[in-house]
Amino acid sequence: MTQNSPSEYTQVPQGMSPFPAAEDVFAPDQLELAAHLHPLFSLDIATLNPDWSGVLHMLSPLEPYEGFVGQHTEQTGLHGDLLKTNWIGFTLENGRYRLCGDPRYFFLHRDNGALHTQFPELTAELQQHYAEQHQSYAATAEAYRASGTLRRLETYIRDPEPEAFVSQLGGDADGGDNWVQSVPFPKEVISVDGSRRSPSTVYPLSPAGRRFLHVASVPGWHYRTQGADMIVMFYEPVEGLVLFTFDFS
Numbered sequence: 001m002t003q004n005s006p007s008e009y010t011q012v013p014q015g016m017s018p019f020p021a022a023e024d025v026f027a028p029d030q031l032e033l034a035a036h037l038h039p040l041f042s043l044d045i046a047t048l049n050p051d052w053s054g055v056l057h058m059l060s061p062l063e064p065y066e067g068f069v070g071q072h073t074e075q076t077g078l079h080g081d082l083l084k085t086n087w088i089g090f091t092l093e094n095g096r097y098r099l100c101g102d103p104r105y106f107f108l109h110r111d112n113g114a115l116h117t118q119f120p121e122l123t124a125e126l127q128q129h130y131a132e133q134h135q136s137y138a139a140t141a142e143a144y145r146a147s148g149t150l151r152r153l154e155t156y157i158r159d160p161e162p163e164a165f166v167s168q169l170g171g172d173a174d175g176g177d178n179w180v181q182s183v184p185f186p187k188e189v190i191s192v193d194g195s196r197r198s199p200s201t202v203y204p205l206s207p208a209g210r211r212f213l214h215v216a217s218v219p220g221w222h223y224r225t226q227g228a229d230m231i232v233m234f235y236e237p238v239e240g241l242v243l244f245t246f247d248f249s
Contacts, residue, residue: 009169010149010162015047018150018165019141025057027098035130036106037061037088038137040223041165043216045235048170055095056235056242058166060220060227061088063106065129068183069246072107072122073115079105081207082243086183092240100241129226136224150222163222172201173214173232179245204234204243212236212243220246 012018020042022034040058061069070085082089083101090097099105104112108126116123139153151160168174180187186205203211212234220227228246235242 009164009166012148012165013047013169015044016165017042018144020057024095025059025097027093027096030098030103032103032110033097033099036063036103036108038133038223040218040220040231043169045215048215052235052237054092056092056215056233057097058216058218058231058233059088059097059244060223060231061106061244061246062130062133063108063126064248065125068248070105072119073105073112076104076115078102082241084183084185086179086246087185087204088244090242092242097242133224133226136226140223152222152225164218165222166216166218167230168214168217170216171214173217173234178249179230179232179247185245204245206236206239206241208239210236210238212241215242 018041020039022031022039024042025039026033037059040060042055042057045052045054045056063069064071068086069088070079070083073079074085078101079085080101083099083105088105089100091100092098103109106112107115108123108130136153140150143153144150149162150165151162153160180202188203188205188211190201190203203213205211213236215233215235217230217232219229220231221229229249230247232245232247233242234244
């Protein structure tokens with residue numbers, strides 16, 4: 001797999017389309033996911049690996065306000081092999097995503113009324129957070145369409161510098177960040193010296209034991225006022241699975 005990792009991608013890389021429409025990202029009967037996941041860009045994955053074809057979509061969850069995405073529904077029985085705290089998996093259907101599990105994984109899902117009643121303060125905090133981030137994302141998308149650049153629109157920054165559309169394309173995901181250790185997930189660790197004490201490459205594993213390969217990484221806050229410090233997207237090409245995990249400092 002080709003790896004490109006210059007310090008900045010402030011121009012749209014080849015094969016990338018920023019801010020795709022939700023209808024092009026999610027399966028037709030799961031468009032409700034756009035309430036919980038912002039599409040940041042779509043990427044022609046043949047630009048990374050000539051053996052691959054199709055388009056994958058980088059997503060940024062609106063949850064959490066604090067902590068990890070999915071942590072507030074851990075005790076509901078809604079998590080699964082590819083839908084855990086800090087891990088979100090999808091299957092590909094005609095170039096669109098279908099969530100690998102129940103959408104009620106997201107705390108603010110409309111059918112989680114019992115949780116909202118049980119935790120009213122958390123619900124109010126997340127509702128405010130969602131509203132702010134939807135507004136921020138829409139403003140960033142509008143500014144991109146007007147200028148062709150990606151700029152965080154903060155009220156205290158009069159002339160923000162362009163942000164990178166992506167931090168890394170292809171190559172090996174950085175195994176030194178906290179996504180590796182924060183929440184247990186099946187993975188293969190390859191070390192430079194052959195031991196497991198100094199990992200250099202980490203591959204999440206599918207339920208069938210196949211490696212997920214790194215596609216792209218980007219900070220979520222490049223596209224909104226808040227977001228993960230790094231969103232890491234993986235692909236398993238045999239079954240057509242896409243997996244996301246997140247670094248939060």
